[in-house]
Every structure is written in C-alpha cells, then in structure tokens.
Amino acid sequence: MNLQIALNALRTLLFPLRANCMGCGAATGCREDWICPACRQALTEGWVGASPPPEGIDAAAFAYVYHGAAVGLVSRLKYGGVYRLAGFMGGDMARAYRFIHPTGADCVTCVPMHPKRLTRRGYNHAALLARELAARVDLPFVELLERVRDTPQQAKLEDDARRSNMSGAFRGLEAARGRRVLLVDDVCTTGSTATACARALRAAGAGAVCLVCYAKARG
Ligand SMILES: [Zn+2]
Numbered sequence: 001m002n003l004q005i006a007l008n009a010l011r012t013l014l015f016p017l018r019a020n021c022m023g024c025g026a027a028t029g030c031r032e033d034w035i036c037p038a039c040r041q042a043l044t045e046g047w048v049g050a051s052p053p054p055e056g057i058d059a060a061a062f063a064y065v066y067h068g069a070a071v072g073l074v075s076r077l078k079y080g081g082v083y084r085l086a087g088f089m090g091g092d093m094a095r096a097y098r099f100i101h102p103t104g105a106d107c108v109t110c111v112p113m114h115p116k117r118l119t120r121r122g123y124n125h126a127a128l129l130a131r132e133l134a135a136r137v138d139l140p141f142v143e144l145l146e147r148v149r150d151t152p153q154q155a156k157l158e159d160d161a162r163r164s165n166m167s168g169a170f171r172g173l174e175a176a177r178g179r180r181v182l183l184v185d186d187v188c189t190t191g192s193t194a195t196a197c198a199r200a201l202r203a204a205g206a207g208a209v210c211l212v213c214y215a216k217a218r219g
Helices: 003-014 037-045 069-078 085-097 115-121 125-137 159-166 192-203
Strands: 047-051 059-065 107-110 145-147 170-172 181-188 209-216
Touching (some): 059 069, 069 181, 085 125, 145 192, 170 192, 192 209
Parallel strands (some): 059 209
Antiparallel strands (some): 047 059, 145 170
16 A cells, blocks of 8 residues: 555545535535535536547547536545545446447446556546446446556646647557447546547557546536
C-alpha cells in the first residue's frame, strides 16, 4: 500500500463518506444520497446523453455537462480517494450508454494512466468508472491500451497543445484485435485523448470504437 492509498483510507475513516455532499461539499442534506438536493437538481438539468463524437470515434454519449456538481464529483473521485463514488457515477454513465447501445460494443476499456503516475496516485479513476459501467451493461472490462508516454496533464493545456500532447501517447494491446470497444474516460474536453486512444485501438486491429464519459466540457 503506498502513501497516497494509506492517506486516503485514513481520510475515509476520519471523515465519513456521506457527511458532505460529493458535488458541492455542503455539510447538510445528503445523508441518504451522495449529493445534496440542489446538486441532484443541477445534474438533472445538465443531462447530455448521445452527442456528436470526437474524430475517430463511432458514437459518443456523456452523462452530464462538466459544470458545478459534476466537477465536484469528478474531483472527489480523481483526487479525493472516494473510490465508492465510481459506482454512483457509473450508474449514470450506463444510462448514457443506452442512447448509443445499438453500436454493439463487446467490451469496455478505459483511458490508461502512465505507470509512473499510477504509482504516484495509487489508482486510475477512469478504470474504476469503466469497471462500474461494464458491470452495469453486462460487458467484460478488458485492458486494451497502454500509455507509452507520460504527458503533461491535459487540464493545464490549451486546445492545440492538447492535441499534440496526446499524439503517440497510447499503444493498443494485442487483445484489441477484432474487438468492438466501449472506451471510458471521466471528462471529454476537446476529444483529443479519445481520438488518440481510438487511433491506437484501430492500429491494434479493433473494429468500432465508441465513447462514454461521465462529463463533457461545454464547447
Ligand atoms: Zn451539493
């Protein structure tokens, strides 16, 4: 167990999971739920469903606009070590996937994290979401991609830099040959990460590639 995982476990013990809203951090109103009624309402209003796919992707669906409560949820899953949020968020991603279900994926995979970053952070939040989604849509989760280049965090880059940042960052694994893939990530901003993953999957012999993310940046 590395230090990050140990600290996260300690934080979970000290601060019970549902004492605060996982969307806005408010201290009241969400004992029975992960989020408070106001965040629930905001998420409902930000529902997306099927959406025009990024380049190289056959179909795409997103649960929510990346705004307000959705930002809080992604952040607490990604940096706060609240692993169990993946189940809550994966349920909404499964609902979004049903809008593109006819694309007929036969497995679920996720945007991989570079091994160095994985060691530092202790877990890949996209893999947690992908496993939860896979279980809900009755498809196997399979690792089909590896990150061959550690890239600066996308969140810190401008659009053009995001695209060049991602080029050549991924390699498709042998297991991708002949698969129809449902690719999962937390947030889609320009789509450049998904496009680079799709290119790597196809180079490894995959057929269709569709995409489900928890949230989509306004664009
Ligand atoms: Zn809230």
